[in-house]
Amino acid sequence: MTRYMNLIGKKAREASLQKISTKIKNEILKNYVSLLNKERNSIITANKKDIKFALEKGLQDNLIDRLTIDHKKLDNLKNSINKIIKLKDPVNRTLEEWSRPNGLKIERVSIPIGVIGVIYESRPNVTSDVASLCFKSGNAVILKGGSEAINTNRIIAKLFRKALKKNKINENFIQFIDSKERKMVDFMLSKMKNYIDVIIPRGGKNLVKKVQKFSSVPIIGHLEGLCHTFVDKDAELKMAIEIIHNAKLRNTSICGATETILLHEKIVKKFCNPILKKLEENNCKIYGDTFINKHYKGKISLAKERDWSTEYLAPIVSVKTVKNCEDAIKHINKYGTMHTDSIITKNKKVAEEFLKNVKSSIAMHNTSTQFADGEEFGFGGEVGISTNTLPPRGPVGLGQLISYKYEIVSNGQTRK
Template sequence: MIKYMNLIGIKARKASEYKVTTKVKNKVLNDYAKLIKNEKKFIINQNSKDINYARKKGLKENLIKRLHLNENKLDGIINSILKIAKLRDPIDSTLEKWKRPNGLNIKRVSIPIGVIGVIYESRPNVTSDVASLCFKSGNVVILKGGSEAINSNKALAKLFRKALKKNKVDENYIQFIDSKQRKLVDIMLSKMKEYIDVIIPRGGKNLVKKVLELSKVPIIGHLEGLCHTYIDKDAELKIAKEIVYNAKLRNTSICGATETILIHKNIVKKFSNPILQALENNNCKIIGDKILKSYYKGQVYPAKEKDWSTEYLASIVSVKVVKNSEEAIKHINKYGTMHTDSIITKNKKTAKYFLKNVKSSIAMHNTSTQFADGGEFGFGGEVGISTNTLPPRGPVGLNQLISYKYEITSNGKIRN
């Protein structure tokens, strides 16, 4: 088992020594998109095997929904790859340059990180997104998908390798660990430091927690997406109603879904019923504090302390009434996970104060938290969202998958 993983690591390191031009990168990506288009039936057939396995395994319906591929989803995958192909190559770009009085000419130039290990669950589109982004940014990637999606992931990875081979690029730029054994994840995290430069986990709380505990390699990622939407006293009801509904119920299973709604005490009487009734009418369970119960006419389940720090990933939302924006910010910074938090208000001064003072990696104004997505940011896709205090933060796309080095020239200068 260790021998198998070491071989993957050796191949990855060797591939990383091979530099690919922008022209070839884009050709590979365009060929990859064509191969997926031509092999739709095959991919869907492989995906149906995974769906059947997931149902037998008793996987939750929201996870099966993430796993499912159809014509529309494959078109989305193809469009994402084509967008990445059109993006500017982030490698070998001069990020900054300056001259020193000592005669040195200094440039800071972008370079790939090297070898990236990605561990993920359920979503097969992660295979194509991550492989494309890593390749375009000059990085080699080792993919370890969840056992529930092994056939779908294998099919998508195989087609990428086919596109690489067609363009005479080392196929090992993209490697997929074709095994359901969980022990391989442990080896990847604890025994492959000499081969892997960074690990990116994409999945549920248990997976990310395991990665944080075991990894001897630096990590880019987030544990949970506990997102908040704060409705300020100067909010417009129509906007607030539309945003909250979308932020909570558009897709409850993504990390950018709002899990807690904060409402200013001055507008709770007017706003709580139309906003929360729209959620409850669509089978969303409302968990609220005592103040909310006094004003909201629908069903309110009493909130416990743990509700403020719970990522539901389901049609459940916790609601708290706050005195002002300062209390809202304090609540978010205490219970939030520095993922995505939004304020709804017409007051620009309050909005600016909120945006500057929440610790979130993504802070929003009059915007649904469901926009926390690299594709929506114009990144072409993302390998994940980072809530690390150190960069990169937020959606991790092409320009976040780079490192840099200093290139220094002089006219024979020596130091006194």
């Protein structure tokens, strides 16, 4: 294993040193889209093997859903790559430039990070999204998917390498660790800091916790997506009903799904029944505080303290009464995970207070939290969402997979 993993690391580092023009990058991505289309039946056949294994393993329904690749998902996958092709190359761009009285001309220029390691679960689309984003931004990537998706991931990665080879570019820009062994993950985290510049975990809480605990390599990512939607006293009822229904139930298994609804105490009597009734009618279980329990006429359970810090990833929601916007912000900053939080209000001043004071990496006004997604942001896709305080934050797309260096020119200047 040590020899295998070190060889992967060396190959990735070597590939990352190769400079490729934007034209060739885009040509390779176009070839990749063509291959994905040509081999769609082979991909779906491989995916069926993975689904069979996952069902035998007893994986949860939300994970099976993430794992499944059908013709529609393949089309979405290709569309994401086509969007990445159209985006500007983020590498070798002058980000800032200035001259100094000492005669120095200074430019801050974007460069690739180098080698990115991605450890992920269930979603085979991560293989193509991450490979495409990392490659377009000039980075080599080492992919370690979950055992439940190994057949699908293998063929998707193999097709990218085929596109690279066709264009006479180092295939090792994309490497897939073709093993179900968990020891490979441990090795990536603890023994590859000389080869990998940053690790990005994509998966459940247990995976991310493990990465955060054991990695000797810097990490970009988030542990949980405990998202909130706060309905202010100046909210429009119809808008609140529609946004909350979408934010909670459009897709309950994604990290951008709202898990806690905060209601201003002055609108509970008028708002809680129409808002929560629509959720209940769509089979959403509701936990509410004592005030909500008193006023909601439908089926509801009393919330416990743990509900305020629970990411359900299911059709379940907790509902709490707050005194005002300041109280909502305090609740979010105490229980939230700095992922995505939204306020619904017609009051621009209150909205501004909320946007500026929640610690979230994504703060929204009159918007569904389900928009917390790199593709929706116009990034073409994402390698993940970061809740780190240090950048990058939020969806990590093409423009966030870069670093920079200073390029300095003078006319023979020496320092006094």
